[in-house]
Amino acid sequence: AQSVTQLGSHVSVSEGALVLLRCNYSSSVPPYLFWYVQYPNQGLQLLLKYTSAATLVKGINDFEAEFKKSETSFHLTKPSAHMSDAAEYFCAVTNAGGTSYGKLTFGQGTILTVHP
Amino acid sequence: DGGITQSPKYLFRKEGQNVTLSCEQNLNHDAMYWYRQDPGQGLRLIYYSQIVNDFQKGDIAEGYSVSREKKESFPLTVTSAQKNPTAFYLCASSKGSGTSTDTQYFGPGTRLTVL
16 A cells, blocks of 8 residues: 655745655555646646656756655755746655556645745 | 536436547546546546557446547447446646656536436
8 A cells, every 4th residue: 555645735935935745655666756746727837757777857837855664754845946836746656566556646735835 | 728628517327328528638648537526435546548549448438439539539448338437537748758757737627417
């Protein structure tokens, strides 16, 4: 079984401040991990994904995430928040092979608010 | 432009009625998925299809049905058996390369409201 926990349903930062969105996963086999962003009333857009290559993954719009096996974490960061980053962010996990083909398990989501 | 289209964007249904949500992709992807999104619950998988004429139940398939007669189309029917159908429905597709690293690409979603 696999699961994802996103710590904090709402995160608020000031423009220019560091963004840190937390994601912890549970998986019985090596995981593949994804971060998606969703703007209001829209679909999801992939920010980045970890697929067992480099543990530090860079994505679009200066977002990055680090896979830490010992902590079972895949936190998303951005050095400097922009107003346009305000959205809901989802962490998701799938297993490398096995019977979970194509099945993404999503966290509950974190709404990011950016203040001027 | 390649992408995934969902229609309609907003849909209203009376209790007891079946309704079908459309999902079309021109990305030449083999795999397609339907998710349901409720506030604070993330996305939950309803059905998925890895190839034409084949599909599998996801975590919350009860009260829903699908078909996959064409590669580019994966319509979802919300039946009257679904007790709480008001939600945001998202369709996705992926190459279906047989690996778990496939990226799923999402459509813009359909918001269904039961009156």
